[in-house]
């Protein structure tokens with residue numbers, strides 16, 4: 001089976017990508033995008049829509065005529081609160097919202113694979129079934145959890161899951177099939193330091209959470225440098241601090257937000273333990289009280305050797321050139337699906353040869369249209385060529 005899009009399929013998918021790019025929607029607001037995906041698949045015909053009760057996003061199934069495995073393919077569909085500066089006729093028409101992470105590219109590629117696999121079914125070549133998961137709210141890494149909690153895995157029982165991200169540092173036509181941890185485990189946190197405010201001229205009668213927070217933030221810098229092996233990759237960043245009122249009043253409360261990440265689950269555990277200890281005891285030392293609120297832990301995107309071998313075969317069958325890439329401390333909630341089935345995550349080259357790479361989440365970010373051919377073929381080949 002040739003997993004390449006036909007010219008006609010490519011034209012449909014490119015139109016979809018351009019329209020989605022012009023009308024981006026933020027996480028959890030992807031209502032029109034969801035309708036457009038559904039309309040595209042309805043127009044193609046032959047897809048069953050699974051009633052997973054999530055407000056946005058969509059799960060569709062295509063069932064082959066031959067016996068075979070059930071495979072899940074996932075694309076994310078949300079955009080970011082940024083203003084696009086890259087000039088094209090398809091520049092975002094929504095103020096301060098843009099597809100700065102290329103989720104329009106992923107969605108269009110998965111729709112392309114849907115057309116290709118439908119063609120395979122018509123030729124009596126499609127074995128088993130395919131679950132097309134169009135996931136909302138990947139930015140902020142909460143959308144996979146929404147679908148899982150909505151019972152996604154009561155509706156589908158895949159033998160394997162495949163996902164991808166466009167990767168600007170790779171050229172169109174190349175794909176990274178990395179073995180091991182590819183993207184970071186992460187835990188975001190919010191720390192509250194409670195003191196007792198009062199007149200700034202009488203600090204001895206108050207408990208100052210700003211002084212405590214200053215000491216805490218400095219102490220937290222020692223987690224990576226003093227508690228984690230230099231051979232491990234851990235990042236701990238404090239990215240927000242807020243507290244206090246006028247210049248002559250001691251604050252009551254300081255709020256601190258940050259993130260801790262690692263490619264190693266054990267190193268992340270150690271860092272989280274140290275954060276807890278430092279927060280509790282620094283607060284105590286400065287006569288404050290503390291609270292920590294942890295967001296859900298996102299595990300690493302981890303590609304096993306077995307899945308890597310399968311994925312490489314699929315990527316080669318899709319006509320791509322294989323490469324490797326340095327793992328990233330960015331996180332991806334595709335990682336959560338690994339609890340339910342063996343999963344593989346590709347990084348797909350998305351910068352045209354000769355074009356300067358523009359990083360994800362930057363206002364001039366863009367993806368090479370021609371890379372859609374490769375991305376769609378990789379998704380489709382992950383079904384057609386899937387076997388141990």
Ligand code: NI
Nearest residue numbers: 101102138165
């Ligand atoms: Ni993304």
